[in-house]
Amino acid sequence: MRICHLTPHLPPDQAANALLPAHLGAWALARGDEAVFVAHPPRQSATGPGSAAFATAAHWVAAPSRGNPVARALKLPALAGAVRIARVAWAAIRSADLVHVHSNGLIAEVGALLARRAGRPYVLTLYGTEIWHYGRRRSWPDLFTRAYRHAAIVTFYSHGLREHAVGLGLDRPGLEVIYPPVADEFQFRDTAGRDASRALLALDAPRLLVNVKRLHPLAGQRHLIDAMPAIVAAHPGCRLVICGTGPLHGELAALADRLDVSGSVTFAGLVDNATVAAIDMAADVFVLPSLLEACPTVALEALACGTPVISADNPGGLELARLFGEDVRVVPREDPAALAAAVIAALDERRRVRPDTTSRIERELRAPAVAAEYYRVYHRVVASRR
Numbered sequence: 001m002r003i004c005h006l007t008p009h010l011p012p013d014q015a016a017n018a019l020l021p022a023h024l025g026a027w028a029l030a031r032g033d034e035a036v037f038v039a040h041p042p043r044q045s046a047t048g049p050g051s052a053a054f055a056t057a058a059h060w061v062a063a064p065s066r067g068n069p070v071a072r073a074l075k076l077p078a079l080a081g082a083v084r085i086a087r088v089a090w091a092a093i094r095s096a097d098l099v100h101v102h103s104n105g106l107i108a109e110v111g112a113l114l115a116r117r118a119g120r121p122y123v124l125t126l127y128g129t130e131i132w133h134y135g136r137r138r139s140w141p142d143l144f145t146r147a148y149r150h151a152a153i154v155t156f157y158s159h160g161l162r163e164h165a166v167g168l169g170l171d172r173p174g175l176e177v178i179y180p181p182v183a184d185e186f187q188f189r190d191t192a193g194r195d196a197s198r199a200l201l202a203l204d205a206p207r208l209l210v211n212v213k214r215l216h217p218l219a220g221q222r223h224l225i226d227a228m229p230a231i232v233a234a235h236p237g238c239r240l241v242i243c244g245t246g247p248l249h250g251e252l253a254a255l256a257d258r259l260d261v262s263g264s265v266t267f268a269g270l271v272d273n274a275t276v277a278a279i280d281m282a283a284d285v286f287v288l289p290s291l292l293e294a295c296p297t298v299a300l301e302a303l304a305c306g307t308p309v310i311s312a313d314n315p316g317g318l319e320l321a322r323l324f325g326e327d328v329r330v331v332p333r334e335d336p337a338a339l340a341a342a343v344i345a346a347l348d349e350r351r352r353v354r355p356d357t358t359s360r361i362e363r364e365l366r367a368p369a370v371a372a373e374y375y376r377v378y379h380r381v382v383a384s385r386r
Contacts, residue, residue: 001378002034004096004120006089006111008103010058013042014214014270016127016157016180016297017103023181024100025057027371036096038089040107059088064106078106085110094118098378101151104130104144112147121381124151125178128294128316131156131165148172152381155374158295160315176377180297181370185277186304188358191350194306197282205239207347210283210307212276212298213290215246220289220312225252226336227343228261234344241283243268243276280305285346290314291333303327304361306352310342323360327353 005025009018025035037058064081085107093099099115099122101108108124115122124147134144148154153174156162162177189197198208209231213219221242232238242252242265249267256262268279276298280286286302286309293316299309303324311317312333321328329346331338363369 001028001097001382002036002095003028003098003100003378004089004092005035005037005039005100005102006093006108007037007039007101008105008107010037010039010042017125018042019297020125020127020180021100021102023367023370024374027367027374031375036092038085038092038107038111059092061085061088061107081106082110086114089114090118093120096120098123098382100125101147103127104147106143109143109147112150113143116150121152121385123153123155123377123381124148125155125157126161126165127157128161128292131161131168131170132292132294134165134168134170145170152384153377155377156294158316158319160319161294164315178370178373178377179295179365180300181367182297182300182304182361182365183273183277184367185273186280186301187277188304188306188352189281190306190352194282194284194352197278201278201282203239203241203282205237207235207238207350208279208283209238209240209285209287209343210243210279210302211240211287211289212243212280212301213288214244215242215248215252217248218291219244219246220291220334221248221252222255223289223312223334223336223339224287225255225259225261225265227340228256228264229259230337230340231343231347232261232264235347238347239264239266240287241266241268241279243271243279245270276301277305280307283307284350285310285343287339287343288312288317289333289339290317293317295319299328300361300365303353303357304365306358308346308351308353310339310346312339324357325354327357 005021007021009015011018011022028035040063041060061084093114099120101112101122101124155176155178159177256265280302286307288299288311293314296316309328311330313330317330321330329342331342
């Protein structure tokens with residue numbers, strides 16, 4: 001089978017709609033199938049991810065320029081971008097047995113149009129923002145809704161996201177939920193393993209918290225930093241490590257300084273999966289104060305390492321709490337006092353996740369299980385066109 005992926009991102013970008021297409025490509029190669037990609041160049045590199053896996057399989061399309069206000073009003077940058085996408089993607093789509101469209105945006109939506117014109121079935125995978133923000137900036141022509149309606153199957157990153165789409169009037173046959181995969185770097189550590197991991201990282205803090213998210217208002221890190229004075233008062237020496245970059249770095253660092261907890265907060269920046277895994281293994285608690293999540297892969301990764309999660313009551317956090325019980329505690333969004341109380345209680349317990357959580361992750365969320373789910377969808381779509 002030859003599969004063409006149309007996605008706005010590929011690694012080294014760390015977005016979910018960059019990582020899943022990369023996983024799917026690797027799984028295809030392992031099965032003897034072929035995968036090609038059409039994507040915008042990663043933000044971290046003007047020439048692509050520098051990975052041999054994408055050297056010949058990826059076709060890069062420059063992202064549309066904004067243009068001046070008049071050009072934007074006439075949609076000229078989008079039109080020019082659509083023409084570039086069509087020139088790059090047409091041959092790859094026509095030679096594919098199946099097209100997999102990821103997320104929304106011009107490259108996904110034009111790709112869906114091209115797949116229909118070429119008579120190729122396509123699967124559409126939605127990750128969160130496409131549905132959470134559906135309707136806010138829709139304009140004519142509404143290419144996203146068209147792509148959604150004509151997909152052979154639409155897969156969602158969570159049941160909550162699917163339910164929200166249905167509530168918005170986007171119900172249709174062929175809606176599936178496939179959770180994201182947990183990479184092999186994230187392996188369980190018991191209490192002794194947690195302490196050994198912390199020693200390897202030379203982290204001498206008696207208690208360790210971790211957050212992995214882009215530094216963005218929706219990630220809610222400011223509420224976690226607001227909670228830190230109470231947490232440090234209850235557990236002196238506690239350290240918070242925040243992994244991620246983004247526009248709020250300066251503001252968050254200034255807040256930590258103003259609250260006199262800058263010595264207890266480390267901004268680690270953008271770190272690779274192996275480093276995130278090492279920190280997750282060493283941590284006592286993973287804290288996710290996000291205002292909005294579909295299915296937070298970063299929380300699943302922490303659970304796979306044995307580290308309990310405290311999440312705000314975003315849709316993804318609530319769904320994980322239903323899946324994993326007391327290993328995912330949920331607190332109200334934008335409530336530093338409630339967040340601090342939950343973190344302090346978890347640090348008092350200082351336990352690892354239950355065996356049921358580890359078993360479920362190994363059984364349902366590792367690469368073989370998730371790959372099998374996508375291939376079940378692929379085979380169903382291809383078979384229906386014969």
